[in-house]
Amino acid sequence: MKTLQATSVIGDARLLAGLDQGRLDRQAHLWTHGAQPELTRAAYSELCEAVGLKGRGGAAFPVARKLASLPERGIEAVVVNGSESEPISRKDRMLLTLSPHLVLDGATGLAHALGAPHVLIAVHDAEAAMSVREAILERGDRLAIEVTETPGRFVAGEARAVLSALEGGPAVPPGRKVLPTQQGYHRRPTFLSNVETFAQLAVLARMGSRRFATTGVSAEPGTQLLTVAGAVQRPGVIETPIGVPLDTVLRYTGADPGPVLLGGYHGRWLPEASQQPLQGTGIVLALGADTCPLGEVHRVAQWLASQSAGQCGPCVFGLAGLADDFGRIVRGDTSGWYDAQRHLGLVPGRGACAHPDGAARFLASALEVFDDDLRRHLGENRGCGRPVHGVLEVSHG
Amino acid sequence: MARLEIDWTRCDGHGLCATLLGGDVALDEWGFPVLKGREITAGELPDARRAVLACPALALRLDKSVKGY
Numbered sequence: 001m002k003t004l005q006a007t008s009v010i011g012d013a014r015l016l017a018g019l020d021q022g023r024l025d026r027q028a029h030l031w032t033h034g035a036q037p038e039l040t041r042a043a044y045s046e047l048c049e050a051v052g053l054k055g056r057g058g059a060a061f062p063v064a065r066k067l068a069s070l071p072e073r074g075i076e077a078v079v080v081n082g083s084e085s086e087p088i089s090r091k092d093r094m095l096l097t098l099s100p101h102l103v104l105d106g107a108t109g110l111a112h113a114l115g116a117p118h119v120l121i122a123v124h125d126a127e128a129a130m131s132v133r134e135a136i137l138e139r140g141d142r143l144a145i146e147v148t149e150t151p152g153r154f155v156a157g158e159a160r161a162v163l164s165a166l167e168g169g170p171a172v173p174p175g176r177k178v179l180p181t182q183q184g185y186h187r188r189p190t191f192l193s194n195v196e197t198f199a200q201l202a203v204l205a206r207m208g209s210r211r212f213a214t215t216g217v218s219a220e221p222g223t224q225l226l227t228v229a230g231a232v233q234r235p236g237v238i239e240t241p242i243g244v245p246l247d248t249v250l251r252y253t254g255a256d257p258g259p260v261l262l263g264g265y266h267g268r269w270l271p272e273a274s275q276q277p278l279q280g281t282g283i284v285l286a287l288g289a290d291t292c293p294l295g296e297v298h299r300v301a302q303w304l305a306s307q308s309a310g311q312c313g314p315c316v317f318g319l320a321g322l323a324d325d326f327g328r329i330v331r332g333d334t335s336g337w338y339d340a341q342r343h344l345g346l347v348p349g350r351g352a353c354a355h356p357d358g359a360a361r362f363l364a365s366a367l368e369v370f371d372d373d374l375r376r377h378l379g380e381n382r383g384c385g386r387p388v389h390g391v392l393e394v395s396h397g
Numbered sequence: 398m399a400r401l402e403i404d405w406t407r408c409d410g411h412g413l414c415a416t417l418l419g420g421d422v423a424l425d426e427w428g429f430p431v432l433k434g435r436e437i438t439a440g441e442l443p444d445a446r447r448a449v450l451a452c453p454a455l456a457l458r459l460d461k462s463v464k465g466y
Contacts, residue, residue: 175406175456312405317427346425352406 007094010240010252012215014207014223015199019098023131026138029101036105037205041067041113044201050209052220053201057081057159057194058266060280063201066191069181070114076188077118078111079166079180082132082195083150084124085157086264087303087393088283091225092195094237096121096128099199100135106198108141109205114191119145122162124152154265154307158353159192161309172309173353196225196282216242220279230391231256231288243277246270246284255286259293259369261392265300266358269369287391293373295388297366298326303394304359314350318343319359326363329374332382337374340367399437399459401445403430407456414457417448430457 007016018024018032039047047053048064055061080103084092095103107119119141123129129149136145148166150156156171163184165171184190200222204212213221224242226249229235233254240249246260250273260270264283270276278284287293305319321343328336344364347356367374376384401414401421410428423431437445437459449457 172406175404313408313410313427313429314405314425317429342426346431350403350405350429350431352404 007098007236008234008238008252010238010244010248012223012241013239014203015095015099015102015196015225016237016239023098024101026101026135029099033102033105033202034206036109036202039109039113039205041115044110044113044205047204047209047212048201051204051212051222053197053204053222054220054280055193056196056200056224056282058086058263058282063193063197066181066193069179070191071182071189073115074189075114075116075191077120077185077190078107078114078116079162079185079190079192080107080119080121080195080198081157081159081162081192082121082123082125082128083152083157083162084195085152085154086266086283087154087395088227088229088264088285090227090229091237091282093123093125093128095195095199095225096123096125097131100132101139102199102202103195104132104135104139104141104145104198106200106202106205108139108143108145110191110198110201111143116191117144118185119143120166120185121145121147122150122166123147124150124157153309154304155309155353155355158355161353163190163192172311175311175352217277217279224278224282226278226282226284228253228255228284228286229393230261230285231258231290232286240278243279245275246278247273247275249278249284250286256288256290258289259287261285261287265304265362265392266354267362268365269362271369285392288389290386291389291391292330292384292386293366293370294326294330294377294384295386296390296392297363297370298323298330299388299390299394300392301326301359301363304355304362308355309353312351312356314347315356318347318350318356322347322359322363329377330383332377332379334378337367337378399442399445399461400434401432401437402458402460403432404456404458407454409454409456411453413451413453414448417451418445421445422448 053063161173180190180192216222263281301323305323308315325336325340347360415422415424
């Protein structure tokens with residue numbers, strides 16, 4: 001697997017500031033960003049509310065609402081979810097590897113404000129884990145900070161699966177729908193969010209809401225990290241203002257024309273580049289025009305089925321069924337299409353986590369967007385005449 | 398006011414719920430329950446409770462508040 005460490009910026013560099021010199025140690029971090037101000041819980045709530053900060057792990061849950069749902073006292077831990085189990089995404093491990101102090105500032109700053117005695121960092125990537133451990137040794141935080149390496153399966157990155165892994169249990173989501181803010185780490189109130197969210201909090205605490213809001217869109221100001229991958233000349237992690245047009249990102253990274261996937265393997269397809277503003281998505285993948293789109297999607301369908309934790313029947317049988325359906329579609333068997341339509345209705349909302357829902361969304365959107373290819377595969381030629389190049393990576397991250 | 402809920406990590410597709418609560422639960426092609434998702438009224442509660450108790454995997458539940466991120 002290639003590690004994408006190329007970083008670039010459209011507009012202001014905030015999270016990626018100073019990284020043109022490589023990894024920021026404590027001194028370089030302080031030189032670039034300055035010291036983390038000590039803020040109260042009320043100040044964090046106000047700041048997050050003012051700029052409408054949303055969690056950057058994919059669900060885009062408002063951080064202010066998450067803070068508000070925590071009890072007044074007795075908060076056990078602040079958890080940094082760096083498991084980044086989506087196979088295309090690289091932004092979180094990049095932050096942890098190159099700017100670990102920014103993430104730690106965000107997490108420890110909030111932990112002090114909330115009175116939480118523990119900061120737990122769940123990481124999957126070995127290099128990122130090493131960088132964070134090194135960074136912790138450089139700091140004098142009066143907190144228990146722990147780094148735990150978590151397994152790489154897709155569903156192991158789900159918030160409650162991460163909590164279970166941190167407690168020493170299996171990295172699978174529990175069957176009961178409980179909120180980490182009520183029953184999190186060891187069933188105690190916990191603030192858990194994605195790596196980038198904490199880096200944004202560190203930036204927000206320093207800038208204040210007014211300066212923070214000088215870029216991005218009015219409803220959601222600020223910057224975002226995107227992992228750009230696929231048929232592009234300059235793949236990597238890029239920081240842009242929120243709401244940057246998709247076109248701009250694709251041109252900037254030298255993407256081939258063709259369909260575009262937004263949001264990774266739980267995301268949605270677009271037939272081609274457009275002016276669409278990018279907001280709430282962390283992944284942009286250009287497919288290019290040389291590969292067979294349905295063949296690519298079939299490989300991902302098989303991978304998505306293999307990533308089920310095996311706990312929930314509709315996910316196990318439904319995703320396996322869909323992988324088989326897509327295989328038949330690619331080979332020109334119309335029954336595959338009919339079965340896929342039925343199975344796509346049977347999978348969403350029927351699991352302990354959102355894996356079946358996300359997988360179904362990705363596959364349904366492929367059938368919608370690759371309409372012409374579908375006709376070529378199910379027509380006389382039984383194919384589109386293009387080989388499957390493997391632009392959509394499915395190796396285990 | 399209550400709603401049926403399934404703990405999917407426990408459900409093994411025994412199918413008793415579909416027999417006992419035919420109006421609220423159907424079975425899919427693999428034998429797993431498909432909930433109609435409507436509110437269980439006060440009058441239907443006893444039947445619903447009986448089905449919950451009958452589930453061999455303890456997967457069927459009556460939930461008064463369903464939350465989630």
